[in-house]
Amino acid sequence: MLLAALAPLLVVASLRRPVDGLVALEVAGTVATLALVCLSVGLGESLFFTVAIVAAVASWIGGLVFARFLGRWT
Amino acid sequence: MHASDLAVDVLLALGVASELLCVAGVLVMRTTLDRLHYAGAATSVPALLVLAATLVREHMSAAGLQALAAVGLLFLLNPALLLLTARAAWRSDESEER
Numbered sequence: 001m002l003l004a005a006l007a008p009l010l011v012v013a014s015l016r017r018p019v020d021g022l023v024a025l026e027v028a029g030t031v032a033t034l035a036l037v038c039l040s041v042g043l044g045e046s047l048f049f050t051v052a053i054v055a056a057v058a059s060w061i062g063g064l065v066f067a068r069f070l071g072r073w074t
Numbered sequence: 075m076h077a078s079d080l081a082v083d084v085l086l087a088l089g090v091a092s093e094l095l096c097v098a099g100v101l102v103m104r105t106t107l108d109r110l111h112y113a114g115a116a117t118s119v120p121a122l123l124v125l126a127a128t129l130v131r132e133h134m135s136a137a138g139l140q141a142l143a144a145v146g147l148l149f150l151l152n153p154a155l156l157l158l159t160a161r162a163a164w165r166s167d168e169s170e171e172r
Contacts, residue, residue: 005097009101012100017166018166019159019166020109022159022162023106023159024100026152027096027097027112027113027116030113030116030121030152031097034120034124034148037128037145040137041128041131041137052141053143056144056148057147060147060148060151060152063155064154067158067159068162070166071165
């Protein structure tokens with residue numbers, strides 16, 4: 001269900017204003033991180049926890065870069 | 075079914091439902107700042123509920139601590155991102171008004 005929530009966020013990111021797309025991208029990063037945590041608990045695979053941590057940091061850095069350049073270019 | 079299994083199920087269901095509510099808020103709201111409100115909420119209550127479900131199941135094992143690190147990073151880092159996004163939205167609105 002969490003992964004299904006990524007599809008409408010992708011629609012928002014592609015159809016609306018760039019700032020709204022950035023908000024959708026940030027939420028998508030959060031949803032993906034939580035989905036990875038749930039997957040790693042469900043599958044009992046501790047490697048996925050590391051992937052979730054990396055996803056949290058990577059989506060944060062990506063969002064920061066997008067927000068910084070979006071604020072500068074508009 | 076043990077009480078801890080029931081607690082995990084309830085916490086996980088609440089976490090996923092509240093996360094979906096936040097996604098729906100991002101989809102439905104009109105202004106960017108309203109959407110940002112829901113984006114901020116997505117990293118607080120739902121994330122903590124999922125973390126609670128994980129900790130009830132895994133306790134403070136290595137897996138539990140890694141889940142704590144992932145959700146803690148989301149919870150602590152995201153406000154800075156929201157602030158920067160709000161500034162970008164404000165500048166974007168300002169340049170559209172000119």
